[in-house]
Amino acid sequence: MSDARIKLLFLSGPNLQLLGTREPAIYGHETLETIYERAWARALELNADMDGRQTNHEGTIVDWIGESYGFFDAILLNPGAYTHTSLAIHDAIAGAGVPTIEVHLSNIYAREEFRRHSVIASACVGSIVGFRGDGYVLAVEAVVRYLRARGKH
Secondary structure (H helix, E strand, O other): OOOOOEEEEEEEOOOHHHOOOOOHHHHOOOOHHHHHHHHHHHHHHOOEEEEEEEOOOHHHHHHHHHOOOOOOOEEEEEOHHHHHOOHHHHHHHHHHOOOEEEEEOOOHHHOOHHHOOOOOHHHOOEEEEOOOOHHHHHHHHHHHHHHHHOOOO
């Protein structure tokens, strides 16, 4: 295992800045800032650094993914509603070549029919759904294990 720190990019999509007040029965009461703080604390315990960002704009997510190659070892992505519609985000993940884990606070497969299909899933190495804010922490743990198992760190 390398002594170099793992560099993680955690991206969150539209409306996630509203966490804590937005439909708490579905998404919980934690704010995105609190969730990022918990994920970052776990990353530090695992010898990783994390950059957390949120935007409501699809193109910004695509830009951040495209700029990640060579700077980040993995991406943790909650694309929000773009999960179900964004071929551009799918193609950015596939093109960047940076291992990506899809994360959702709610279980998208137990929700409305239109939320049950992810167009980005096939470009990702895995998905974590349904564990609210804990899913972000689980994603950090999963991607660090994934990278280390492949000799990346």
